[in-house]
Amino acid sequence: MVKSTPEPVDVHVGSRVRLRRTLLGMSQDKLGKALSLTFQQIQKYERGANRIGSSRLYQLSQILDVPVSFFFDDMPAEVTGKSSGMSEGGKQSFEVGQLSRRETLELVRAYYKIKDPAVRKKLFEMVKALGNSALTVEGPSA
Template sequence: MPSKKAPNPIDVHVGSRVRLRRMMLGMSQEKLGEGLGITFQQIQKYEKGTNRIGASRLQHIATLLKVPVAFFFEDAPGTPEESHGIGENPQTTYVVDFLSSTDGLALNKAFVRIEDPKVRKKIVELVKAVAGEDD
């Protein structure tokens, strides 16, 4: 019995960037799907990387999400930076994963609305203390 092929890492990365940007805009999968003339289930498959996004569809997604197509390939595995020994920064991957989560996005949106830099610094100190991280 043939085993199911794993998604290509580039397709997974591009899909995660679609999800990140969609969530940053507060757009639902259904709304993005409507703009593309497809179902939200298809958007789910794109975001997981199980279905590849064609070039014309990616251009349409970029237009709807108000980003250049290159946005979806930033920090992608196998990019020239990676082949030169720089590699994908685990910190960058962690940040993208965090911002792709509902809580991470909500926390980030609320945090950037805080105007007083002293208050922001105190919040960072509080979060570090709760996490048990010492300076």
Template structure:
């Protein structure tokens, strides 16, 4: 019976795998940043919005070919779906490389989770990507970077 549970991405007690939940949250993050509905993402993949919901919640495991399709539709590398995975989660499930900041310190998961899900962040990213001229977008990017603290 464990095989059926593995297909659905659940452990033996019916809970989604933490990795599937993380990948699903990254799917939702990117879809939201693009201003794309679950229905539109589903249509692009030949799925219903309910299936997209299950992927985003980690209830259904995302297979390799579906992950490839998601990376194409959402315009991100496949590695995006595993970015910012907590070190403890990566170590427990296959020992993925540690996610460290440039300075060698752990990235703050609470900062990433809070900042990336705030309405202000989403609106800023959407406005940024509505700038159609790449040179103007690059100048806006450089301006915003110059206003923050210098990189270590």
């Protein structure tokens, strides 16, 4: 039996499932139970080892409270075949891998724990300003 490598689209979709599940603080076991699957099956989906069918993708979108298109957002150029890599204005687009870092996930969870929307908005604006000033002072980091 020959083990084939997962398709890049399946790997990307699986990583988006993992990203959203983790942002919600949901375990693989809990997601599996919601889908009547084992956590091992969820692991295979998240690695891209098993392809997610359209009806299952729809179920995931309902459980994870995102549109189906979320799973295809930020797809890298090597997957889509488009040679972009740059966002509007010529700036390097945000790396998808950075979204799944523990630091990023903890920051997002902490941000949404702030109950006052005005405070949340001010914090958001401050972080945006700091990020933009870092780009102009130091240049884009690699």
